Amino acid sequence: MLASGVLASVACALVGCFLVLRRLSLMGDAISHAVLPGIVVAFLLAGTLRGMPIFLGAAAAGVLTALLTELIHRIGRVETGAAMGVVFTVFFALGVLMLERTSGGGIHLDAECVLYGAMENVLWINAPTSASEWFTSAAWAYFPRQLGTLAAVAMLNAVLIAIFFKEFRIAAFDPGLAASQGVSPAAMHYLLMTMVAITTIAAFEAVGSILVVAMLIVPGVIAHLYVNRLGSMLLLATLAAVIASAGGYAAAAAMNMNAAGMIGVMLGVLLIVACSFSPHGGWLRRRVVRAE
Amino acid sequence: MTALLSDVWHLVTLDAPYNTRLVLRSVGVLGAACGAVGVFLLLRRRSLVADALAHAALPGVCVGFLLAVVLGLDARSLAILLPAAAIAGALSIASIHALTRLPRVREDAAIGIVLSVFFAVGVVLLSAIQALPVSQKAGLNHFIFGHAATMSASDGRAILIASSIAIIVLVACFKELRLLCFDSSFAGGMGFSRIALDGILMSLVTLLTVVGLHAVGALLIVALLIIPAAAARFWTDHLGVMAVIAMFIGGIGAYVGAASSAAEANVPTGPAIVLCCGALFFISMAIAPKRGLLAEHVRRIMTNGRIGRQHLLRAMYERGEIVGNALAPVLVDDLQERRSWPANRVRRLLARAARQGDVEQVGSGYVLTAHGREAAAKLVRAHRLLEYYLATRADVAPHELDRAADDIEHALGPQLIEDLERSLQSQQAIRTGAMPDSPHELSQREGGT
Numbered sequence: 001m002l003a004s005g006v007l008a009s010v011a012c013a014l015v016g017c018f019l020v021l022r023r024l025s026l027m028g029d030a031i032s033h034a035v036l037p038g039i040v041v042a043f044l045l046a047g048t049l050r051g052m053p054i055f056l057g058a059a060a061a062g063v064l065t066a067l068l069t070e071l072i073h074r075i076g077r078v079e080t081g082a083a084m085g086v087v088f089t090v091f092f093a094l095g096v097l098m099l100e101r102t103s104g105g106g107i108h109l110d111a112e113c114v115l116y117g118a119m120e121n122v123l124w125i126n127a128p129t130s131a132s133e134w135f136t137s138a139a140w141a142y143f144p145r146q147l148g149t150l151a152a153v154a155m156l157n158a159v160l161i162a163i164f165f166k167e168f169r170i171a172a173f174d175p176g177l178a179a180s181q182g183v184s185p186a187a188m189h190y191l192l193m194t195m196v197a198i199t200t201i202a203a204f205e206a207v208g209s210i211l212v213v214a215m216l217i218v219p220g221v222i223a224h225l226y227v228n229r230l231g232s233m234l235l236l237a238t239l240a241a242v243i244a245s246a247g248g249y250a251a252a253a254a255m256n257m258n259a260a261g262m263i264g265v266m267l268g269v270l271l272i273v274a275c276s277f278s279p280h281g282g283w284l285r286r287r288v289v290r291a292e
Numbered sequence: 293m294t295a296l297l298s299d300v301w302h303l304v305t306l307d308a309p310y311n312t313r314l315v316l317r318s319v320g321v322l323g324a325a326c327g328a329v330g331v332f333l334l335l336r337r338r339s340l341v342a343d344a345l346a347h348a349a350l351p352g353v354c355v356g357f358l359l360a361v362v363l364g365l366d367a368r369s370l371a372i373l374l375p376a377a378a379i380a381g382a383l384s385i386a387s388i389h390a391l392t393r394l395p396r397v398r399e400d401a402a403i404g405i406v407l408s409v410f411f412a413v414g415v416v417l418l419s420a421i422q423a424l425p426v427s428q429k430a431g432l433n434h435f436i437f438g439h440a441a442t443m444s445a446s447d448g449r450a451i452l453i454a455s456s457i458a459i460i461v462l463v464a465c466f467k468e469l470r471l472l473c474f475d476s477s478f479a480g481g482m483g484f485s486r487i488a489l490d491g492i493l494m495s496l497v498t499l500l501t502v503v504g505l506h507a508v509g510a511l512l513i514v515a516l517l518i519i520p521a522a523a524a525r526f527w528t529d530h531l532g533v534m535a536v537i538a539m540f541i542g543g544i545g546a547y548v549g550a551a552s553s554a555a556e557a558n559v560p561t562g563p564a565i566v567l568c569c570g571a572l573f574f575i576s577m578a579i580a581p582k583r584g585l586l587a588e589h590v591r592r593i594m595t596n597g598r599i600g601r602q603h604l605l606r607a608m609y610e611r612g613e614i615v616g617n618a619l620a621p622v623l624v625d626d627l628q629e630r631r632s633w634p635a636n637r638v639r640r641l642l643a644r645a646a647r648q649g650d651v652e653q654v655g656s657g658y659v660l661t662a663h664g665r666e667a668a669a670k671l672v673r674a675h676r677l678l679e680y681y682l683a684t685r686a687d688v689a690p691h692e693l694d695r696a697a698d699d700i701e702h703a704l705g706p707q708l709i710e711d712l713e714r715s716l717q718s719q720q721a722i723r724t725g726a727m728p729d730s731p732h733e734l735s736q737r738e739g740g741t
Contacts, residue, residue, distance in 0.1 A: 025404040026340055033511075075585060076577050078522050081400075082339040085518035086573055092511055093566035100558050210347060211415070214408035221401050225394065258419035264412020271405065280396045 004147050005245040005263055008203035011154035012215035013241035014161055015195045017234055020220035021172040022192075026081065027066065028216040030088035031193065032200045032209045034065040036095025039201065044102060055198055062197025063190055065091060146205050153202040157195055161234070164188070169230050207260035215241065218267040225278035244270050311443075312554045318448040319565065320547040322504050323516050325455035327542025328462055328535045329496050330521035335473035335531070336493065340400075342517040344388065344407040345381045345501045346510040350414030352380025354421060361426050370450060374502050381498040384410050447507045454503040458496045462535070465492060470531050512562040515569060516542055523573040526580035541576070545569035597644070599702050604641045605650060605668035606675060607631050608660055614734050618665070621657025669727060675701050676728045677712040683731055684716070690732045 019028050038061025039054055046053035065087050072083040161168060167188055170178040175185035196216070203212050223236035248263030255262075276284040333339055356376025365372060384406045391402035462469070471479040472489045480486050497517065504513040520542035524534045549565030581587045607630050612618040627638045642658055645651045650664035660668055678697040682688040688696050704712075 020398075020401055023398050023400050025398070025401040026343075029340075029343065029404055029407065072577070076526070077583065078525065079334065079337055079339070081337065082334050082518055082522045085339050085343065085514065086522055086570065089511060089515035089519065089566050090570035093515070093563035093570070096511075096560060097563040097567065100560050100563075208415075210408055210411045212408075213404055214412055217401055217404040217408070221397055221405065224396050252416075255420075256423060258415050261412045261415030261419060264409055265416055268405075268409035268412065271409070275391065275394055275397075278394060278396065281394050283390070283394075 001144075001147075002246065002249045004144070004150055004206045005249050005259060006242055007147070007150040007154050008206050008212075009215045009219070009241035009245040009263065010238050011150060011157050011199045012203055012212060013219035013237040014154070014157045014234060015192065015199050016216035016218075017220040017223065017230075017237050018168060018172055018192055019196065019216060020224055021230075022189075024192075025217045026084060027069075027193070028196060028200075029213045030069070030084045031062045031065055031196050032204075032212045032216075033088045034091035034095075035061045035197055035201055035204075036209075037061055037091055037098060038064075038095075038197075040095055040098040040102070044098075055201060058201035059194045059197045061091065062193050062200070066190060066193040146202075149202050150206065153199055157199060160191070160195060164191070165230075168192075172230070207263065211260045211264045214264040214267050215245075218271050219244070222271055222274040225274045225280060225282070240267075240270055240274075314445065314448045315443050315554070315561070316547055316550050318443060318451045319508060319550045319561070320543045321455045322451050322500070322508070323520070323546025323565070323569075324539040324543035325458045326500055326504070326513070326516035327520035327524070327538035327540075329458055329493075329500060330517040330519075330542070331524060331531070331535045331538045332462070332469055332473055332493055333497060333517060334521040334525065336490075339518045339521070340403050341385070341388065341494070342497055342501065343514045344384055344403045344410075345498055346505060346513050347407045347414075348380050348384030348410035349377040349502055349505055349510075350380075351410055351417055352377040352383075354414055354417035355380070357421060358417070361424070370446060370506070373506070374450070377502040377505065378498050380410065381501060382494075385494050385498075443507050447503075450503045451507060454499050458500055461492065461496055465489070466532070469493065473531070508565070509562045512565055515566040516546065519566070519569040519573050520545065523569075523576040526576040526583045528582055541569065541572050545572050600637075600641050601645060601648075601650070602671050602702060603631060604638075604645055605660070605664060606671050608651065608658070609665070609668035609672050610730075610734055612660075613730075619659055621654045621659050623657045626657075671701075673727055674704055674709050674712075676730055677709060677716060678704065679731045680716050680728065681712055693732050 016028065019025050035058040038057035038059075040057075042053040042057025045057075048054075068087045069080065069083045072078050072086060073080050076083070078086070167178070167183045170181065170183055171185045171188035178185045178188070199216075200209070200212050203215065207215065219237035219240040220233070222240045223233040227233050227236055244266040245263045248266035249259050251257075251266065252259040252262035274282075276282055278285060330339070330342075333342060353373050353376060356373045359376070360366065360369070360372045387406045387410075388399070388402045391397045391405060392399050397405075468479070468484055468489055469492070471482065471484065472486065472493070476486055479489065500517070501513050504516070520538040521534075523541050524538035527537050528534050545568040546565050549568035550561050552568070553559045553561040553564040576584065578584055579586050604627070607627055608622050609618075611622050611626055611630060612620065624635060624638050624642070627633065627642075628635055631638075633641075642651060645664070646653060646658070649661055650667065651658045652661055675697050678701055679693045682693055682696050683690065686696075
């Protein structure tokens with residue numbers, strides 16, 4: 001449903017801005033794959049796919065991915081991209097293997113759902129239709145769990161960024177300066193990685209692991225093409241995320257197609273527009289300047 | 293466990309049903325070819341472009357399918373789907389280039405964008421296809437997940453042909469690609485078109501990705517292009533050797549992984565292969581003699597030992613100069629004072645020097661042996677030459693000379709010492725062959741660690 005798409009894309013856009021600025025965009029891709037074994041282990045230990053255990057498992061797997069990548073890059077002297085590639089493919093393979101081996105245990109994690117997402121499955125039966133119904137308990141009885149999770153995670157991201165705004169900003173733009181001012185860039189890095197993992201896992205069910213990457217990166221890149229200040233970048237990215245997810249959802253509903261995919265396509269369209277008219281070397285802008 | 297191992301062994305020795313043999317042979321060949329191509333991708337710092345390519349093929353496959361349906365052809369035929377996927381792959385690489393032309397879009401963001409947005413287009417098309425009233429659409433998502441167990445003979449043939457083409461092109465363009473990887477601007481200056489060379493490399497990646505996707509899935513292709521190459525980097529510094537090693541690691545990893553998947557139920561082929569390659573990567577990282585962690589650790593210990601010995605010998609020699617008697621025994625305390633070393637470290641260094649015949653114990657102290665004196669004299673001489681050089685040519689203040697020379701003297705070769713001597717001939721203190729006096733006072737305490 002529409003709200004889950006909007007919430008997921010806003011939650012992603014907020015953390016995504018920092019990934020884009022720190023040149024860690026592909027970490028989003030890596031973590032969105034690598035959380036799988038974390039989920040499976042958490043499921044095996046806790047026996048449920050709901051609530052905290054899954055988030056703890058995902059956060060642990062996300063931080064482990066970032067740590068291992070850093071380790072292989074630093075002590076093995078392997079280029080960061082390749083190190084990331086090694087870690088996330090191995091993690092994902094491990095996750096799929098565990099999933100297959102335990103499928104007798106009745107785990108309901110469908111590999112296709114993980115990749116493509118199934119936003120249409122998030123339904124609010126008996127949703128309130130009029131203003132007065134919002135205050136009745138019957139309307140909330142079937143409130144979809146995923147929606148609550150997404151709202152909580154979007155909220156968490158917004159609050160964490162608001163609290164640590166200065167620290168995030170200085171660590172994103174100048175890690176050296178951050179260290180000299182007593183802000184540990186490493187601590188901010190792993191906090192960000194944890195947030196990415198948690199956001200990924202919350203958005204997962206609705207939009208799938210690959211489209212999460214679009215939601216993470218594209219709004220941040222669009223915003224970065226137009227503004228120079230971090231605050232305005234976060235706002236603009238959120239706006240782009242809302243427009244794309246609402247537009248994408250509406251288009252998908254009209255044409256009866258996959259909603260998550262359509263949101264991704266819409267983000268791509270917005271990006272093409274942004275790239276054409278960006279004041280910083282936009283494709284069309286450049287041509288106009290040359291003609292003058 | 294032994295039963296499983298013997299099952300795997302039977303499969304490895306090709307004592308298996310026809311279809312299993314086909315799968316094993318095909319993924320082995322694919323792994324080898326991906327390993328070799330991946331080496332160039334790694335050195336060009338484009339490893340994750342493979343990830344983008346593998347995902348960008350999905351919309352291509354969907355468009356190919358739709359086109360075939362519209363034209364009334366066999367919609368599952370590889371002859372239509374593979375070229376369509378290849379065109380989508382080429383488009384994705386062109387998009388990455390177009391995006392990175394914007395100064396605010398970095399390459400990592402461009403790769404992530406192309407990967408996810410192309411995939412989104414594919415997902416939308418796939419959902420549209422699922423709604424179409426046509427048959428034959430069932431196997432389409434095998435293009436993303438792969439389905440090695442049901443690989444057909446035509447898939448096997450496609451892999452064999454594509455892999456052979458990749459290896460032949462790599463061998464034919466080896467020199468040019470090497471230049472591209474190590475010094476792309478020089479390659480441009482030599483008159484090679486960088487765009488054409490990058491184009492060749494990317495075409496090979498696209499070719500392998502597209503044929504491999506259908507057979508083994510996106511994840512596996514990405515892993516095979518990245519992991520064996522990264523593992524081979526630990527073993528050698530030579531491009532050709534590295535490519536051959538990556539071929540072996542990719543081939544063996546894929547073969548053994550597929551064999552264990554065939555031997556054991558509930559072990560999917562793709563993940564088994566990725567995990568085998570991953571194991572080979574971590575083994576390489578640990579034990580490879582060239583850049584492996586163990587080898588680096590041993591080298592560091594040996595270097596530290598060499599530097600420690602040099603410091604010890606020089607400290608003992610200069611102690612002899614201070615007291616005016618080269619044969620007076622030197623106590624542990626004296627050395628500790630001179631170099632501010634912990635007592636344990638001094639004793640350890642002395643014990644090792646005694647074993648190597650550089651010093652011998654006399655009473656409670658130590659003296660240099662004839663052999664040790666000769667080595668020490670050389671070291672002290674080199675140290676002082678360097679100090680004179682730094683004082684006259686680099687304007688290093690006298691009280692900083694000792695520390696400054698300390699930092700670099702261990703890297704001086706005999707040729708450099710001769711050069712130093714020659715360039716300092718005009719100095720009064722330097723006479724060829726003799727021991728120059730120290731340019732600063734030999735205080736009780738000096739130097740660092």
